[in-house]
Structures are given as C-alpha cells and as structure tokens.
Amino acid sequence: FKPFRDVSCCPCLLVAIAGPNIMVGGAVYAEQIIATSFTSYISIAPLDVPGPRPMYDAAIWRAARLMRALKQATVALDEHYAAVTQALNVASARSADRLPTCYVGPHLTHVSANGTAISLDYTGRLCTGEPAKTLYTARARITSDPEQDPRETDVVVKFTKAYSLEGHRLLAVHGLAPKLWFCEWVESVDMYVVVMNHVRDAETADEDVAMSAADAAAVRTAVELLHAEGLVFGDLRGPNVLLRKDGGPLLIDFDWCGPEGTACYPLGVNMHSAIPWHPDVNTGALIKKEHDLHLLKVLTGS
The missing domain is CATH 3.30.200 (Phosphorylase Kinase; domain 1)
Incomplete structure (x- = not known):
C-alpha cells in the first residue's frame, strides 16, 4: 500500500442513497482523509417542476445527467489508477528506480x-x-x-x-506584514x-514570548497605519503577530480586517472567557478601533 500511497492521493467517489435521492461526493488521502460533497441530494423520483415539462421527463433528465457524470468520473478514476499501477510496475521491474514521492497539494x-x-x-x-x-x-x-x-x-x-x-498591502509596504x-x-x-x-525563524507573540519595547512600538505603528486609512484589524492577538529575531514584528491573518463601519466579527467567533476581548465584542458585531486598541494594550502591556 505505501508505494501506491506515496505517488497517489487515492481519489474515490462517494455515493449516498436515501430512498429515491442520490448524493455524490468524493474523497482523497492527503495528510489525512479529505471528503466533500459534489452535489446536494438529487431525486430520481418524479417531482413537480416549474414550466411545461412533464414531471416524468424532468426525472429522466435528472437521472440521465447524474449517471452520465458518474460514468465519466469512473472512467477518469480508472485511467488514473491504471497509469499509477503501470508506473509502479515499471519502477519495480527496474529495481533501482523509484518513483518520486508526490505531495498532495491544491x-x-x-x-x-x-x-x-x-x-x-x-x-x-x-x-x-x-x-x-x-x-x-x-x-x-x-x-x-x-x-x-x-x-x-x-x-x-x-x-x-x-x-x-488593502490592509495587508498597506502594512507590507511599511515592512510590518509579509x-x-x-x-x-x-x-x-x-x-x-x-x-x-x-517567514522563517519567527515566533508568535504568545504568552511564552516576551515582546520588546521596540516590537511593541512597531505593532502600535501597524495599528495606527490601519486606523489612519479607516481600517480595523479585529483579531490582534498573539498568534497573529510574528516576532522575528531580526527585522521586527509582522502582522498576519487579515481575514477580519476591513473598513470600520462595515467589517464585522464572524458569527463563529470564539467568545471563550479566556480570550481578552473588548467587552463590546460579540458575534456579528461591528469591529471598532477601540477594540484593536484594547487588544494592543493586552498584547504589549502598554
């Protein structure tokens, strides 16, 4: 199994059937098994549909399209596994040859x-x-x-x-982001x-890493630059600040960054009491400059 696993992500189709409904998905073996659905449940039973088409015709078309797509996918999978098997057999016959291990990336x-x-x-x-x-x-x-x-x-x-x-580019120009x-x-x-x-040879600004006065001043400068352009950062916590041995800190993770007045906290934001959010922070709430300044004080101690 390992020689095959080294050169293939072992793709497969997943088909789920619930009564007259079929859903198709797929999976690959990367660092771990990754599975996802390709379709929602597709009914092959007659259902009323908009327009003049008879419901039986619509059901036949749905089923035909689904089966055609599955047939094309299985042919592609067969071709993939045949090619990998042939390559492994050739490498095995030559004994000294070994196929290079592939990394399963995007x-x-x-x-x-x-x-x-x-x-x-x-x-x-x-x-x-x-x-x-x-x-x-x-x-x-x-x-x-x-x-x-x-x-x-x-x-x-x-x-x-x-x-x-906008936020990342602004700080990168000033050497405060990658x-x-x-x-x-x-x-x-x-x-x-x-x-x-x-960025290598850098640590995140967590509780175990002391932030120097120079690094703290640079992080404050980064926040001030964003605020001067009407932007808020939102998630100014230690894991999003890289401390380099030489060169100063860098802010990373601009997922929440955006214009003040429109940028909001995600609905899934972690509101655990151990995270020192500003008291006004809540799921879906607007991100405000004072929230950044609050986290800046927590992060730098000043």
Missing part, C-alpha cells in the same frame, strides 16, 4: 496578476492539526519580465473566504488565494 498551481505570473510547487501544509486552516508552503517561480529568468522563493499560500488586500505576491478571489477554488513570503 490543484491551483498557477496564478497571475498585473503582468506577474507565479507557478507554485507545494511542499507541505501548515497547521495540520487544524483542518479548517488551509495554509500551504510552496516553492514559487515568479516571472514579471519574460526576458529575465524567473525568481524563486519560498512562500505561504493561504485559501480563505475573506481577506483584506511581502505579498498575490491576493485575489479565484473562481476555480471559490476563495481568496493569498501568496506571501514564508
């Missing part, structure tokens, strides 16, 4: 904006213990001038439903894709 490997093209070779995943956080490390080849060789650098690629390009290479909504993944420099 399908999105190319992005471009403003004349800069970026190709991504994923190398790992950050926060593997938190499946909801989709953060990957990658080696990026960045081409901004076709007549020059691409630049290669290590990056972090983040996939998220909300992100403040250099930003790309940040746009990408339709094929239905999320924002954020490509930024991978």
Whole structure:
C-alpha cells in the first residue's frame, strides 16, 4: 500500500442513497482523509417542476445527467489508477528506480496578476492539526519580465473566504506584514488565494514570548497605519503577530480586517472567557478601533 500511497492521493467517489435521492461526493488521502460533497441530494423520483415539462421527463433528465457524470468520473478514476499501477510496475521491474514521492497539494498551481505570473510547487501544509486552516508552503517561480529568468522563493499560500488586500498591502509596504505576491478571489477554488513570503525563524507573540519595547512600538505603528486609512484589524492577538529575531514584528491573518463601519466579527467567533476581548465584542458585531486598541494594550502591556 505505501508505494501506491506515496505517488497517489487515492481519489474515490462517494455515493449516498436515501430512498429515491442520490448524493455524490468524493474523497482523497492527503495528510489525512479529505471528503466533500459534489452535489446536494438529487431525486430520481418524479417531482413537480416549474414550466411545461412533464414531471416524468424532468426525472429522466435528472437521472440521465447524474449517471452520465458518474460514468465519466469512473472512467477518469480508472485511467488514473491504471497509469499509477503501470508506473509502479515499471519502477519495480527496474529495481533501482523509484518513483518520486508526490505531495498532495491544491490543484491551483498557477496564478497571475498585473503582468506577474507565479507557478507554485507545494511542499507541505501548515497547521495540520487544524483542518479548517488551509495554509500551504510552496516553492514559487515568479516571472514579471519574460526576458529575465524567473525568481524563486519560498512562500505561504493561504485559501480563505475573506481577506483584506488593502490592509495587508498597506502594512507590507511599511515592512510590518509579509511581502505579498498575490491576493485575489479565484473562481476555480471559490476563495481568496493569498501568496506571501514564508517567514522563517519567527515566533508568535504568545504568552511564552516576551515582546520588546521596540516590537511593541512597531505593532502600535501597524495599528495606527490601519486606523489612519479607516481600517480595523479585529483579531490582534498573539498568534497573529510574528516576532522575528531580526527585522521586527509582522502582522498576519487579515481575514477580519476591513473598513470600520462595515467589517464585522464572524458569527463563529470564539467568545471563550479566556480570550481578552473588548467587552463590546460579540458575534456579528461591528469591529471598532477601540477594540484593536484594547487588544494592543493586552498584547504589549502598554
């Protein structure tokens, strides 16, 4: 099993049947098993439908489309497993050869904006213990001038439903956030894709790491820069501040950042009493500058 697992994410289809209803999903084996649904439940029973089409015709069309899609998917899976099996057999016959282990990363490997093209070779995943956080490390080849060789650098690629390009870019210009290479909504993944420099040799500003006066002043400057542009940060806690040995602190995670008056706390915000939120913070409430200043005081002690 391991040789096969090393070169394939072992994709499969999942089909759930409840009475006359069928739902199709899929799963892959990455760092862990990832499963998702591709459809909602599709009824193959006659149901009344809008318009002049007879309900039996509509049911037949629904069933036919579903079966055709399943047939095409199973053919693609058969081709994948046949190719992998053949490659493994060839490598085994040569004994000295071994297929390179593949990393199962996102399908999105190319992005471009403003004349800069970026190709991504994923190398790992950050926060593997938190499946909801989709953060990957990658080696990026960045081409901004076709007549020059691409630049290669290590990056972090983040996939998220909300992100403040304006806030991140503002602080990156002042050296208070990681250099930003790309940040746009990408339709094929239905999320924002954020490509930024991978910051190494840094610790988060948690309770076990003392923040120097210089670092505290820099974090305050970052907050003041955001506020001067009418932006609020929202989640100014230790895990979102990187402390570098040389170079000063960097703010990360601009998911909640946005214009004051419209940016809100998510409905799923953790309101545990151990988190030192401002007393006015609540699920769905507007994020205010005084909330940032409150967390700044908690974080820096001043």
